Amino acid sequence: MARPTLQVSDSLSQAAASAAADTVRTLAEAVAARGTAHLALTGGSGGVALADHLAQELAREPTQVREAVHLWFGDERFVPVSDPERNDLLAAPLVRVGVPDSHVHHLPGPETVSSLDSATDLLTQDLRAHHLDYEPFDLIHLGLGPDAHVCSLFPGHPAALTTGRSAVAVRESPKPPPQRCSLTFEVLHRARHVMVVAGGQGKAEAVTRSLGAIDVVTAPASCARGKRTTWYLDVQAASGLGDIQPTTRA
Numbered sequence: 001m002a003r004p005t006l007q008v009s010d011s012l013s014q015a016a017a018s019a020a021a022d023t024v025r026t027l028a029e030a031v032a033a034r035g036t037a038h039l040a041l042t043g044g045s046g047g048v049a050l051a052d053h054l055a056q057e058l059a060r061e062p063t064q065v066r067e068a069v070h071l072w073f074g075d076e077r078f079v080p081v082s083d084p085e086r087n088d089l090l091a092a093p094l095v096r097v098g099v100p101d102s103h104v105h106h107l108p109g110p111e112t113v114s115s116l117d118s119a120t121d122l123l124t125q126d127l128r129a130h131h132l133d134y135e136p137f138d139l140i141h142l143g144l145g146p147d148a149h150v151c152s153l154f155p156g157h158p159a160a161l162t163t164g165r166s167a168v169a170v171r172e173s174p175k176p177p178p179q180r181c182s183l184t185f186e187v188l189h190r191a192r193h194v195m196v197v198a199g200g201q202g203k204a205e206a207v208t209r210s211l212g213a214i215d216v217v218t219a220p221a222s223c224a225r226g227k228r229t230t231w232y233l234d235v236q237a238a239s240g241l242g243d244i245q246p247t248t249r250a
């Protein structure tokens with residue numbers, strides 16, 4: 001796993017636009033190479049910033065690319081499917097520009113399954129059916145919590161230490177809602193590309209810690225690495241890293 005590459009932009013929207021352009025290029029390459037493209041979306045402020053940029057970029061691609069994209073979620077909250085807390089609402093703009101609805105891999109909600117464990121098992125089966133229990137995601141998007149969490153893998157929480165599984169049930173999440181389901185670090189580490197998108201002064205300390213020493217307990221995001229990893233930040237989020245101009249640095 002190569003060390004992360006950093007791109008710093010003037011604003012979160014610009015950082016997300018840059019990530020969205022790189023994402024769609026990656027998806028088109030995946031479709032050309034393997035006939036399909038698996039992308040895991042993130043929630044939170046990074047996911048919101050990405051959503052419209054992604055849809056605009058994907059809309060420019062030919063139908064065969066748009067129809068070959070599968071959408072998953074790095075983490076999902078175990079709340080009803082219409083609940084505004086659901087991360088999968090962020091897939092809607094991509095469906096509007098041509099990703100088939102049947103390619104959106106939702107976590108079942110409490111209205112259809114009796115427990116978080118059942119929902120996690122169903123997601124695990126879905127990942128297995130698409131061979132993502134051992135083959136890599138083409139791309140995983142991640143947001144960054146101010147506590148340096150990614151997906152729903154929180155500092156000091158046992159879910160962050162999960163091995164031998166693709167998805168884990170997360171209970172007593174320190175950030176509400178308390179019941180969630182998350183991809184595991186094993187899935188993140190297999191990914192062809194991991195992109196972290198974050199902005200704002202409130203993320204600066206988490207960015208500095210996450211790009212420092214690797215420590216899954218205190219800064220889970222420090223372990224968020226795929227075969228390639230790129231961080232797309234705004235200047236505020238990058239402000240603890242030193243004198244960085246809006247530019248790319250490896």
Ligand SMILES: O=C1O[C@H](COP(=O)(O)O)[C@@H](O)[C@H](O)[C@H]1O
Nearest residue numbers: 042043044045046143144145151
């Ligand atoms: O709960 C979550 O938080 C993180 C970060 O969210 P933010 O609003 O602080 O940017 C997000 O990446 C994750 O997907 C989400 O479920």
